[in-house]
Amino acid sequence: MRRSIMLDDTPRKLLRIISQFRYQFRRMPNIKELGRLSGRHPAEIIKGFKVLSxxxxxxxxxxxxxxxxxxxxxxERNVPYEKTQQQGAESGSGGTNIDYWLYH
Incomplete structure (x- = not known):
C-alpha cells in the first residue's frame, strides 16, 4: 500500500469539503454540490475521489x-503542523500570547 506524504490540491480540498459537509448537514454532498463548493468539474471530482479511495x-x-x-x-495524514507565534503578541519576557492579553 502506497502512502503519499501530502495529497494534491483537489483530493485535499474534496476531503475537507466532504468532512465539513458531513458534519454540518449529516449527509454526503452530491456531485453537483461538490462542483459548486470545490470549483471543480465532475471528471476532476471523480479523479480526486479515486485518489482518496x-x-x-x-x-x-x-x-x-x-x-x-x-x-x-x-x-490529511503526515502533515507537520508547526506552532506559529504571532509577531508582536508576546510580552517580551518569554511569555505567551495569553500573557500579553492578561497582563498588559
Missing part, C-alpha cells in the same frame, strides 16, 4: 454514486 481516506465504490462514500479519515 486509493489512499484509504474514504471508502467508495466507483460504480456507486458519490453520496455513498464513507469517510475513514477526515484529515
Amino acid at each position: 486509493a489512499e484509504h481516506y474514504i471508502d467508495w465504490d466507483v460504480s456507486k454514486p458519490i453520496e455513498t462514500t464513507i469517510i475513514i479519515e477526515g484529515w
Whole structure:
C-alpha cells in the first residue's frame, strides 16, 4: 500500500469539503454540490475521489454514486503542523500570547 506524504490540491480540498459537509448537514454532498463548493468539474471530482479511495481516506465504490462514500479519515495524514507565534503578541519576557492579553 502506497502512502503519499501530502495529497494534491483537489483530493485535499474534496476531503475537507466532504468532512465539513458531513458534519454540518449529516449527509454526503452530491456531485453537483461538490462542483459548486470545490470549483471543480465532475471528471476532476471523480479523479480526486479515486485518489482518496486509493489512499484509504474514504471508502467508495466507483460504480456507486458519490453520496455513498464513507469517510475513514477526515484529515490529511503526515502533515507537520508547526506552532506559529504571532509577531508582536508576546510580552517580551518569554511569555505567551495569553500573557500579553492578561497582563498588559
